[in-house]
Amino acid sequence: VLPELKLSGFVRSDMYVQRLRNYRALGGRLIGGTADGYSEGKYQNTENNYEFLAQYNKSFGDISLNVNAGANLLTQEYSSLSQSTAGGLVSPGWFNIAASVDRPNANGYLRKKQVRSMYAMASLGYKDIYFIDATIRNDISSALPSNNNSYVYPSVSGSVVFSELLKWKPLSFGKFRMSYAVAGSDLSAYEISPVYVAGTVYTGTPVINTQTLPSVLRNPNIEPSFANSFEVGTELKFLSNRVGIDFTYYNQLNENQIINLTVSPASGYGATVVNAGKIRNKGVELSLNAIPIKSNNFTWNAVLNLNKNNNMVEELHPDVKILTLGSNVYSNQTVFLYAEEGKEFGSIVGPGYAKDPSTGQILLDAADQPVRQLGVNFGSAIPDFTGGFRNTFQYKNIDF
Template sequence: MLLDSAGFKNFLFLDLNIRNDWSSSLPNANNSYLYGGGSLAFVFTDLLPKSDIFSFGKASFAFGRTGSDIGPYNIYQVYSSAGFYGTNPSLTVPNQIPNENLKPALSDALEAGMELKFLKNRLRLNANYFDRTSRDQILSVTLPSTTGFSSALINAGEVSSKGWEFSVGGTPIKTSSLTWDLNANFSTNKNKIVELYPGVDNFQFGSFGYQGTPLIRVERRVDHAWGEIVAGGFKRDDKGNTLIDDDGMPIIEEGHNLGTFVPKMTGGFTSSVTYKNFTAGFSLDFQIGGKLFSVTNGNLEGSGLAEVTAGLNDKGNPKRDPVANGGGILVPGIRESDGKPNTTYVDPQDYYEGHIPYAWQERTYDATYVKLREVTLGYNLPSKLVSRFKAQRASISLIARNPWLVYSKIKGIDPSESAGNWNEGGQLPGTRTIGLNLRITF
């Protein structure tokens, strides 16, 4: 690796680096890859008259390339250990076809930013724009079982990622005994799949389904956003009305694009107060947009444990009573056969257990949330007391983690605790913890 740094009159700074790696896990013809980058920073306030209002200003620009390889034993066919068959060791042929022509994956990035400070650094602003492109990603693609393998390893794709990152900080109060700091940050990120593999316009990222039901799929499709969720959903007319069959059930059609699981915006907010030896603070984070498929809600409704499956219907009768006795539920919509409003009631078990699992769109939600992540209250022990046991510092803190889900667009679900990035897999609920922390520094 080569590094070089240069500065000019303490306001213009240039950093450059270049590196070459040789990977033994790649073929000899492709095992060497060169990458590096550079950055330029301009502290323009050093050229301006000194001011207590405009304390600091810096513009920066950076570019770079990174490379990555893969683990060993992926370019040639090798046997895998399968334990013992009786007392004899056994080997198996892997289900994935290796690739003797693999190349390193490369990612290029451009970033431009601005850092501003005002009122003797009491107000702080940062803004950054990034544009990243990943090429020749090493992917495992699914193969038909008739090939004798389940997947193949290939270089494929070009993915573009662009977005903004902002942060705002301030110190509204700062005296000899009291300090109050506030900080907020948020970011946006738009991903697009520019190219995949010759002759291929879609790689599946993930899927879910029960035996006998269609799959909900996450796709990587050319000219689409990364991570789009595609599933069966209710058929609708031009006005958005659900189309109902003559039995009172919504008509289901496949191929509904539900949007990407990548959020439109993420961010957070922190506040900390120090008064003499006491400290207090909290942190909050949020997400706007992004789709999340909920297995929990499907399981609750399908087993009859969800609130919506019980209670009274619009006639004032128990939903679970026989339809002939005034029970059941009425699905709002328009009958496809005659264009009139649906008037046919259906049994809730037939609807929630037998029909909805074929329309995964009804279990896919907007994953917007706001969450109070942590609250702390602490006390720094006086130095005279700490010195008695030959320590430098000591503090005691009460810490609450995950104390409050302020808002979730998915009723009963905390998107921030999801086990997967697109699939809330029916896991146990998140936990709220309260602890006491004693820290002593010698």
């Protein structure tokens, strides 16, 4: 009925299985007060995608239309099962869980997540010069609360192949592009509900309790986070595609992020999960491509990439201006990695030397020793400039 319509279905599965066995014979160092022991474990991660896709492609003279619509079911499952002997082995060299002197330790874990998606994409072209593309996607995640588990994010882009309009011989190809996109994201499974952590299994020794509360207070009203990105760029190729330039400017705002917010220990928790924060990531990317040598059997291709990036923390939370991302201890001094409001993301803060704010010179005390100062900001751990240079040599069908 519609020869331009194509219907298809896909089933994709990705599985990773890891099996570990640990043998500890007599003669080694004591671990947990025992000289020998055995442990084994199986860890499995499975991801399945079930997808239905409808595609419609049609040309109306100089106008081309491509429309895709589909649905996808994503299932993720992670499971682990581990066992280990306790108190040593009843017979040295018998590496088996059944050889455990005391009751063996056993641990099991199962995590499941499901995301149901519907999406549509449309592309409209005119004379293979002007193009407009639009997408929309709706995800429903089992990891989010039932009242906030559905979120929609669109995108729109346009481009013009202006080399077809200029007809300038040295210019082999020229395109201008612009886009705006929103991307939504959720969190891992079981992050919205409090769960108990199992303690030591009863082995005849009296215990007070076998379960403990988690240290993070879960939020049953958490919402998905979004990244809003704007991008504009151009692609140029000259001299029969022997020289190319690709330039891109991007500006992305990550908002409503899901973070752990520190709370008073009197609450019984160390942190709570909230939606907060605005982090802006913007910069430019430049790629230069050249083919200095090209013959029937040999081609030399050189590519230079340059990137300038800036990550700024615009907003965190009304009650928090500094968020600790991590810390480490060097020579009995603690160095922190911060996300601080109004500063670059990933600030390295730690002890340093006090300096004169007007000259930048290190201050000295009465004994001519540098004055130490806490909380010195050494800048961001994220590089604001990166680059690379790559050469590819092809001889017949062999690449170097």
